[in-house]
Structure formats: structure tokens, C-alpha cells
Amino acid sequence: RVSGGAWLLGYPLLPLNLSLLPQCILTGKWKNDLDSNMTIRNVTDKGEFSGIYYTAVTAGGSSPKESPLVGYQHLSEEPTFGFTVNWTFSDSITVFTGQCFIDEGKEVLKTMWLLRAHADNITSDWKATLVGINVFTRLPSQK
Ligand SMILES: *[C@@H]1O[C@H](CO)[C@@H](O)[C@H](O)[C@H]1NC(C)=O
Ligand SMILES: *[C@@H]1O[C@H](CO)[C@@H](O)[C@H](O)[C@H]1NC(C)=O
Numbered sequence: 001r002v003s004g005g006a007w008l009l010g011y012p013l014l015p016l017n018l019s020l021l022p023q024c025i026l027t028g029k030w031k032n033d034l035d036s037n038m039t040i041r042n043v044t045d046k047g048e049f050s051g052i053y054y055t056a057v058t059a060g061g062s063s064p065k066e067s068p069l070v071g072y073q074h075l076s077e078e079p080t081f082g083f084t085v086n087w088t089f090s091d092s093i094t095v096f097t098g099q100c101f102i103d104e105g106k107e108v109l110k111t112m113w114l115l116r117a118h119a120d121n122i123t124s125d126w127k128a129t130l131v132g133i134n135v136f137t138r139l140p141s142q143k
């Protein structure tokens with residue numbers, strides 16, 4: 001394995017080929033404990049990324065939906081990161097924050113999220129935010 005820092009500096013965009021990726025570069029496919037998954041595209045040399053979140057659960061119980069996400073990660077060992085998901089099927093927004101750990105050789109994303117639902121008016125503001133925890137693991141790449 002090539003040492004992370006020097007390797008990262010040489011490339012403006014990191015390749016999608018997972019076999020070449022250092023651990024905890026978020027590029028790729030991830031699945032969580034609720035069977036939702038997300039695909040994160042190339043992470044830039046500044047740690048910016050975008051992707052798609054496929055949720056298996058929605059407040060209304062409707063079928064799985066895909067929504068765009070954008071975020072940042074630090075480019076360090078076991079980096080912290082954060083991203084925002086713009087739910088396409090509702091007025092809600094979720095922000096995730098977390099850290100990538102290498103646990104017994106496998107990457108695991110430990111995250112917490114806040115979901116902001118649309119309140120009809122300011123009187124309902126107090127009950128418009130939900131909080132939760134999700135754990136993601138990497139899905140093998142598929143061609
Ligand atoms: C991701 O990076 C790889 C390797 O640098 C490049 O071939 C590919 O076009 C990039 N994909 C996007 C969406 O930028
Ligand atoms: C990702 O999640 C969506 C929604 O639950 C599902 O339809 C899709 O099959 C999942 N993809 C993978 C690779 O697990």
C-alpha cells in the first residue's frame with residue numbers, strides 16, 4: 001500500500017478502481033443497517049464529493065427512492081466527513097456527519113444524522129427535526 005499523503009497529492013481526482021483506492025476514501029458503494037445504500041463519486045484532492053443516496057425507508061413508507069448528496073471528507077487516516085442529502089420525494093433535508101474507521105481491516109462509517117422535515121408553520125418548528133445513527137459498510141464494486 002502506497003503511503004496516503006504523497007499518493008493523494010499526485011492526483012487531482014482519485015480513480016474509481018477500488019483496488020487502487022486507499023482505505024477510507026469514500027468513493028464507491030456503501031450499505032447501511034437499514035438496507036439503504038449510497039454511491040459516492042470521485043473524491044477531489046480537496047476532499048469534496050457528490051453522490052446518490054438510495055433510501056430503503058421513507059417516513060411515508062413509499063418505495064425506495066434516490067436522492068442527490070454532496071459533502072466533504074478530510075483526507076487523513078480514519079477521516080471525518082459530512083454530507084447533505086436532498087430528498088427528492090419530500091421537502092425534507094438530512095445532514096450526515098461521521099467518521100470512517102478501519103475495524104479489523106474493514107472500513108466502517110459510523111454516522112449520525114439530523115433530518116429536518118418541513119414544518120407547516122413556526123408553531124410546529126419544535127417537532128420538525130429527527131436524529132438517528134447509521135453504520136455503513138462498503139459494498140463490493142459491481143461492473
Ligand atoms: C474518476 O476518476 C477516474 C480516474 O481518475 C476517471 O477516469 C473518471 O473519469 C472520474 N470520474 C468522474 C465522474 O469524474
Ligand atoms: C440500494 O438500495 C435500493 C433501495 O433499497 C435497492 O433497490 C438497491 O437494490 C440497492 N442496491 C444495492 C447494490 O444493494
Ligand SMILES: *[C@@H]1O[C@H](CO)[C@@H](O)[C@H](O)[C@H]1NC(C)=O
Pocket residue numbers: 068086087088089090091
Ligand atoms: C432537491 O430536491 C428538489 C425536490 O425535492 C429538487 O427540485 C431540486 O432540484 C433538488 N436539488 C438538487 C441540487 O438536486
Ligand SMILES: *[C@@H]1O[C@H](CO)[C@@H](O)[C@H](O)[C@H]1NC(C)=O
Pocket residue numbers: 120121123124
Ligand atoms: C400550524 O400548523 C399545524 C399543523 O398543520 C396546525 O394544526 C396549526 O393550526 C397551525 N397553526 C397556525 C397558527 O397556523
